[in-house]
Amino acid sequence: MAQTKVQWQAWDEQAFARSRDEDKPVLLGISAVWCHWCHVMDRQTYSNDAVVSYINEHYIPVRVDNDERPDINERYNQGGWPTTAFLTPEGEILAGATYVPPDEMLRMLQQIDHYYHANREAISQRVAEMIYQQEQHGEAQGNGTTTDLSGEIVSGVLTDIEARFDSRYGGWASPGNPTKFPHPSTLDLVIAQRYRSGESFWAEVLNKTLDGMANYGMYDQVAGGFFRYSTDRQWQLPHFEKMLEAHAGLVRNYVSAAQVLDAPRFADVARSAIGYLLSTLSDTEQGGFYGSQDADEEYYALNAAGRKGMAAPFVDTRIYTNWNADMVDTALYAAAALDNPVLAEHALRTIERLLAELRASDGAMRHNLDFNGNPQGEGMLTDQASMGHALLAAYSYSGDRAYLDAATTLADWLQANLYDTEQGGFYDRNAAQSETLGRLRYPVKSLTENAHAADFLLWLYHLSGEQSYRDMALATLRAFTEEYRNYGYFASGYALVVEHASSEPTHIIIVGDPNAADTQALAVAAIGTYQPWKLVQILDPAAEADASLIEQRGYPSSAAATAYVCIGQTCSAPISDVASLRQGLRFEV
Incomplete structure (x- = not known):
């Protein structure tokens, strides 16, 4: 500043x-x-x-x-x-x-x-x-109810998405205000709905919105990367800042839509955005993604030749835990889907840096590294929830149980320090252990952050088998069964997690040496193939904890890596080749 x-x-x-x-x-x-x-x-x-x-x-x-x-x-x-x-x-x-x-x-x-x-x-x-x-x-947010997580929550949010959709230019804007933001969580829900229903309307929503953002002023056609938002309905007049936070959602949207709609052009947009992230918003030496790039109307109005004579806008090189963790989660998915091992390597180096430099002695994550590399910020919900997702994504990709253990520690810290044991849900910060100046004395429960935390706990439950994580997730979601109605389509992320809580995921279990090429090939295929509620787990026969699970589940021993596609207690026949695994996942609805 x-x-x-x-x-x-x-x-x-x-x-x-x-x-x-x-x-x-x-x-x-x-x-x-x-x-x-x-x-x-x-x-x-x-x-x-x-x-x-x-x-x-x-x-x-x-x-x-x-x-x-x-x-x-x-x-x-x-x-x-x-x-x-x-x-x-x-x-x-x-x-x-x-x-x-x-x-x-x-x-x-x-x-x-x-x-x-x-x-x-x-x-x-x-x-x-x-x-x-x-x-x-206290605050009225997340005050806790016993209301069931019914399908009406998801259908109600989808109804608002449909009602407020701009059928001419795509996207969503408030009445009387032409400003349009990308809304990655809303796009996630729409992609899932298109996948499950096959309805042409949801394909129209995706095509118009994603094409509108990618083909006009919202996207930097010279250097790549999305600008923060558009000031007009047509996506022509952007505000020119570029945010890591937005890219974490949008890259995921474009990778998923490319598969669900069989639209290679959206994969190309994702590749371009990833190129921008790796070239401009990345610390290529230590790992990590930078926070943002400044807005500069004069610079971005120029073509490629005009920009060559000007300095690029300022890049905020601070490392933020929540945004980096969200980007790691997306990057490992995108790397698998787009066959980009460089991106995957950078994502894994990033999470290692976060653990090394931003994890406190009690296992909670600090908020950011300042310009001098010093950690700042107490344990806030946004950082813990995002880091939890990133740790589980890294565990799925690598099979390294250290990531699962770190995620478990994080979940236990959340329960001990931010969880409301009476009404359910998580406070955004620990007022008992942090400063209480001004309105910081008042606890706040954020719908968006609580949904993200609940989703992390659901993933962790299915990967670890620990029932208490599912119980916490359900109580958290129930705490907002009345309040979400005030948010309209802004509750899309919450609705998607309610959908997860109400159904069994597709659980792909790969039995094999995590470092072996055949195991990694199956894991990459499973991670990179879109499904709206899916998790991947590598079980290593040589690891004691995994060996007991393998025996418990009755998986036969094999020299080659083998994948099983499971929903609930029902699993597929063993699959040992990548093509068959991808084919099976694409048709598993």
Whole structure:
């Protein structure tokens, strides 16, 4: 973020103590390195002498990086970035906005300062009441029910997806607002529905949406990679930041749709995006994926020849656990589907780096490595859930039980530190062991993060056989059986996990030496072939823990690697060649 004349302070106890001691409200600015309008506000508003002078004299200005502190952003975001929030010394919100130009900002600063001091007693009383109510009753999110996980949850979300679909240009946008985001979780659910139903409508949704994003302004036709979102219905006018988070979902979408629709063009898009990720958003020496690449309207408006004379936009080289873990999960799937061993190798090096540099002594994951490589952030749900998925993906790909053991440790940490034993579901952070400044004192349960965590636990249950993980997953999903209705198609990820919880996965078990070529060939074929609810497990006859499972399941010994495709307690005849395995999986609906 750009340097300004504002005397920004970090989010810490010292800043709020100053606010109390000097009786000044806090000005909270939430920004991000990739955020175009954040840069504009720094250059214009926070460099305006009158604005700067008023802030420094009458406020305690606090700057927070959205990517490093998603927990603060969750509680204070005012509808986008930059977020401009005015807080009491207790951290409660007085007023808020997003981007504010200089003249309007000066008026806002003066009005809020006057209101704060003219109504100090009333504000203090209202804040005390709010804190009391929150502490007594908590957030309304994930309040727990005994409602069954019925098929109505999935059908209801699909109905909203259909109703809000832009049948002309593809994608989804809010009424009266042409802005379109990619929505990878919604696309995941649509792909699964097309696979299961074969209905032509869902093919239309996928073709129009994926072609719209890939063929026009949302995709960088020169260097590759998706921009963050489009400001128009036609996908022509993007905001030019490129986010690792988005690519983790979109690469998966295009790889899956290529198979479900038999559309090689979508595989080509995925290959192009992967090329961008490996060339621009990757630490090729140590492993890891970088967080984002900055928006630069002038640069991206140029063709290939024009760009040669300009420096590429800034790349945020920080390593974020949640985004990296999501990318590892996708990368191992995409590497298997697209025959890209370089991508698979980078993904496995990435997860090893995450474990080496971001895993705390208690087994939980820290949030990110800063620009100097120092770990930051306490154990947040988003990091644990994403890392859990990545560990199980690495276990499926390699057969290395160390990844399964690490996933088990992570699940146990989640249960001990973030799980609500009374109502089900997970809090986004451990308030008992972390800072509790401002609204961080209030626990929050995120629908999206809880769905991701529940899915991890379901995978772990089917791979480990430990019933308690399934029980936790089901309780977590049931905690949101009323609230999900408020989200419409934004609850797509939740609906997909409910579908997983309500059915048996296709479980491909491969018996063989994990390091042998025939075992790896079968594993890659199984991982890379799309099915909406599938997991792959290598059992090594030479490993004691695996040998007992092999004997328990009655698999015969064989010199060659052998695969079994199982649903529940029913398994296929042994399969020893890749072609037969792929063919069987494609027709297993």
